[in-house]
Amino acid sequence: xxxxxxxxxxxxxxxxxxxxxxxxxxxxxxxxxxxxxxxxxxxxxxxxxxxxxxxxxxxxxxxxxxxxxxxxxxxxxxxxxxxxxxxxxxxxxxxxxxxxxxxxxxxxxxxxxxxxxxxxxxxxxx
Numbered sequence: 795x796x797x798x799x800x801x802x803x804x805x806x807x808x809x810x811x812x813x814x815x816x817x818x819x820x821x822x823x824x825x826x827x828x829x830x831x832x833x834x835x836x837x838x839x840x841x842x843x844x845x846x847x848x849x850x851x852x853x854x855x856x857x858x859x860x861x862x863x864x865x866x867x868x869x870x871x872x873x874x875x876x877x878x879x880x881x882x883x884x885x886x887x888x889x890x891x892x893x894x895x896x897x898x899x900x901x902x903x904x905x906x907x908x909x910x911x912x913x914x915x916x917x918x919x920x
Contacts, residue, residue, distance in 0.1 A: 795820050796818065796819070796820045796821045796909050797818065797819050797820050798816060798817075798818050798890055798891070798892070798909050798910060798911035798912075799816070799817050799818075799911060799912070800814060800815070800816045800888070800889070800890050800911040800912065800913065800914040801813075801814055801815040801816070801914065802914055803888060803914035803915045803916040803917075804916065804917070805916075805917040805918075805919065806880055806916075806917075806918055806919075807918070807919050807920075808880060808881055808882055808918055808919065808920050809879060809880065810880050810918070811876070811877060811878045811879075811880065812877045812880065812916060813874060813875065813876050813877065814830065814874065814875040814877070814888055814890075814914060814916075815872055815873065815874050815875075816830075816872065816873040816874075816875075816890030816911055817870070817871060817872050818871050818872075818873070818890075818892060818909070819871060821894070821909070823894045824847060824894065825847055825892035825893060825894055825909070826846065826847050826848060826893065826894060826895065826896050826897060826900075827844060827845070827846055827847070827892065827893050827895075827897055827900035827901070827906075827907070828844070828845055828847060828866070828873055828890070828891065828892035828893075828900075829841060829842070829843050829844030829845055829853070829864060829873070829890075829891060829892075829900065829907075830842045830843045830844075830864065830873075830875045830888055830889065830890060830891075831888070831889045831891055831904050831907075832884075832886035832887065832888045832889070832916075833886055833887050833889070833913075834885060834886040834887075837886075839889070839904045840855060840902070840904075841853065841855060841901075841902030841903070841904065842854070842855050842858055842862065842875070842888070843855070843858065843862050843863075843864035843875055844864070844900040844901075844902060845864050845865075845866060845873070845900065846897075846899065846900050847866070851899060851900070852864055853899070853900055853902060855902070857883070858877075858884075861877065861878050861879045861880075862875060862876065862877050862878070863875070863876040863878075864876075873890060875888070877916070880916075880918045881918060882918045882919065882920045883918075884916060884918050885916060885917050885918050886915075886916060887913040887914070887915055887916075888913065888914050888915075888916050889910055889911055889912075889913045889914075890910070890911040891904070891907035891909060891910050891911070892907060892908070892909045893906060893907045893908050893909070894908065895908075
């Protein structure tokens, strides 16, 4: 059974930093695309940062470019999201997700991802 577990989020003031991690286990086929999504109250879930496991290409939402960095530690099957210069509008539930389907470039639509963590809250105050 596939398990995806995110680290605890947190509350920070605007301009602060947080790092999220996501550990995945229990799968027999590698994930080709994995990444972080977020959902704020009343809004749709959006892809924030995605990474292609084969060629390492990354995707960032325009709203986080230059501030967020996605990375992985293959040895630990762990995915990270470093979030710097956080803004109040970054406040959301953050989810780690992955898919074993092949894509030439990772899609940003959440419906393309099969495996999901339980979500972790990130709150940024002004």
